[in-house]
Amino acid sequence: MSIVLQPLKCLACGAPLKSKERDLMLICEHCGSLSLFADGKTSPVEFAIVKPTVEEKDPLWYVPFWVVNADVIVHREKISGGGISRAVTGQKQMRGTRDFYICAADAVPEEYARVWNMELTINQPEFTTIPEFKNGSRMVMTMEKDTAGNNAEFIFLRYEAEIPGTLQELDYDFIVKSAKVLYLPAYKKPTSYMLGVLNGK
Numbered sequence: 001m002s003i004v005l006q007p008l009k010c011l012a013c014g015a016p017l018k019s020k021e022r023d024l025m026l027i028c029e030h031c032g033s034l035s036l037f038a039d040g041k042t043s044p045v046e047f048a049i050v051k052p053t054v055e056e057k058d059p060l061w062y063v064p065f066w067v068v069n070a071d072v073i074v075h076r077e078k079i080s081g082g083g084i085s086r087a088v089t090g091q092k093q094m095r096g097t098r099d100f101y102i103c104a105a106d107a108v109p110e111e112y113a114r115v116w117n118m119e120l121t122i123n124q125p126e127f128t129t130i131p132e133f134k135n136g137s138r139m140v141m142t143m144e145k146d147t148a149g150n151n152a153e154f155i156f157l158r159y160e161a162e163i164p165g166t167l168q169e170l171d172y173d174f175i176v177k178s179a180k181v182l183y184l185p186a187y188k189k190p191t192s193y194m195l196g197v198l199n200g201k
């Protein structure tokens with residue numbers, strides 16, 4: 001058995017790319033472009049860097065998220081017990097075309113990632129972006145795009161399951177349309193992480 005190791009090249013300028021620390025986002029040391037590493041090769045990826053709106057003294061990290069844009073179509077939903085609909089309780093519906101935020105760095109403990117994913121997905125924030133990783137470091141991205149798509153669907157199901165009463169039946173379609181990478185600023189506190197954006201402003 002033999003394998004051919006193709007040298008990885010920057011899609012923007014052609015310079016050789018070095019992979020380190022299993023980061024799925026490869027930065028070109030020559031021109032600074034970022035490429036996605038998947039299936040043994042590099043491919044173009046849409047990405048943006050979000051400007052911090054909160055200032056802290058702790059180290060600033062830019063945490064990669066997959067922003068999965070998906071169509072959520074619920075054909076039928078049957079709830080027994082509580083049965084109070086979201087329209088009555090004022091809770092937001094997770095329906096239609098929307099973005100799902102999936103933290104893509106396993107350096108962030110699950111307990112924080114899970115809360116951020118749900119809050120960002122419910123609030124659908126709008127961010128101000130900046131051209132570079134200012135005053136902070138880029139965190140290694142460890143999650144592949146397909147995994148992010150599956151996790152997005154899981155967020156939807158978890159949200160549906162939180163409706164008061166017992167969810168007996170859910171007939172739905174979850175169609176992933178696109179996915180891009182968003183680096184969100186976060187401060188690493190001695191024992192926790194804190195997002196560097198409040199309410200998306």
Ligand SMILES: [Zn+2]
Binds near residue numbers: 014028032
């Ligand atoms: Zn380059």
